[in-house]
Amino acid sequence: FGTIGIIGAMQEEIELLLAQMENKQKEAHAGIAYYRGVFHGKKVVLTRSGVGKVNAAVCTQILIDKFGADAILFTGVAGAVDPGLNIGDIVISSSSLQHDVDVTALGFPRGTIPYQDVSEYKADERLIALAVEAGKAVHSGCCKVGKVLSGDQFIADRATVKTLYEQFAGACTEMEGASVAQVCFMNDIPHVIIRSMSDKADGSAHANFAEFTVEASNRSYAIVEEIVKSL
Ligand code: ADE
Numbered sequence: 001f002g003t004i005g006i007i008g009a010m011q012e013e014i015e016l017l018l019a020q021m022e023n024k025q026k027e028a029h030a031g032i033a034y035y036r037g038v039f040h041g042k043k044v045v046l047t048r049s050g051v052g053k054v055n056a057a058v059c060t061q062i063l064i065d066k067f068g069a070d071a072i073l074f075t076g077v078a079g080a081v082d083p084g085l086n087i088g089d090i091v092i093s094s095s096s097l098q099h100d101v102d103v104t105a106l107g108f109p110r111g112t113i114p115y116q117d118v119s120e121y122k123a124d125e126r127l128i129a130l131a132v133e134a135g136k137a138v139h140s141g142c143c144k145v146g147k148v149l150s151g152d153q154f155i156a157d158r159a160t161v162k163t164l165y166e167q168f169a170g171a172c173t174e175m176e177g178a179s180v181a182q183v184c185f186m187n188d189i190p191h192v193i194i195r196s197m198s199d200k201a202d203g204s205a206h207a208n209f210a211e212f213t214v215e216a217s218n219r220s221y222a223i224v225e226e227i228v229k230s231l
């Protein structure tokens with residue numbers, strides 16, 4: 001790839017990578033901070049999108065249009081949806097969808113965007129494979145390839161997380177991935193989402209999120225670093 005775009009929503013999620021990048025140059029577009037630089041000899045643009053689907057979508061389109069990103073990696077934390085996942089475990093996106101899209105009143109299944117062929121966006125096979133290899137190399141815990149569920153909601157309730165698992169068979173839930181994936185799909189740019197679990201999206205989620213976000217962010221970073229090295 002010519003330029004790899006790397007997105008994290010929050011400062012914690014980009015912190016280590018920002019510290020490791022060389023030849024950093026900062027610029028802002030639409031109120032979002034972008035850092036051009038070099039990471040393991042590769043040309044990268046790192047950005048902190050801000051939280052939520054709209055921020056992440058705008059950020060991704062700018063990465064493509066203004067910075068010429070031809071591959072996008074998302075790094076960060078998520079709430080586990082699959083009951084087999086624990087805090088610290090990694091999810092590599094096979095695909096992602098927006099769980100909060102709800103046009104069921106008009107007969108569309110939940111998560112389906114009306115009058116559009118695709119509402120669930122597949123991650124790039126090569127990037128998934130590299131992420132799996134990276135997981136074997138740098139992560140001792142569970143590293144699962146699975147579906148990422150995105151919505152403009154912090155899920156912190158057992159009943160909701162159970163419904164998300166039953167309705168979508170999701171691996172984890174967060175607030176940006178599927179919007180990044182949709183923009184990548186619309187622009188025919190390969191992507192993959194890497195998330196480490198900061199919580200289980202249940203009644204303890206707010207406390208766990210506060211306690212484990214830095215650690216989980218750094219675990220996700222470690223995978224992304226290996227991917228960039230292998231590109
Ligand atoms: N990011 C990390 N944990 C999350 C949760 N429980 N819901 C939504 N986004 C998250």
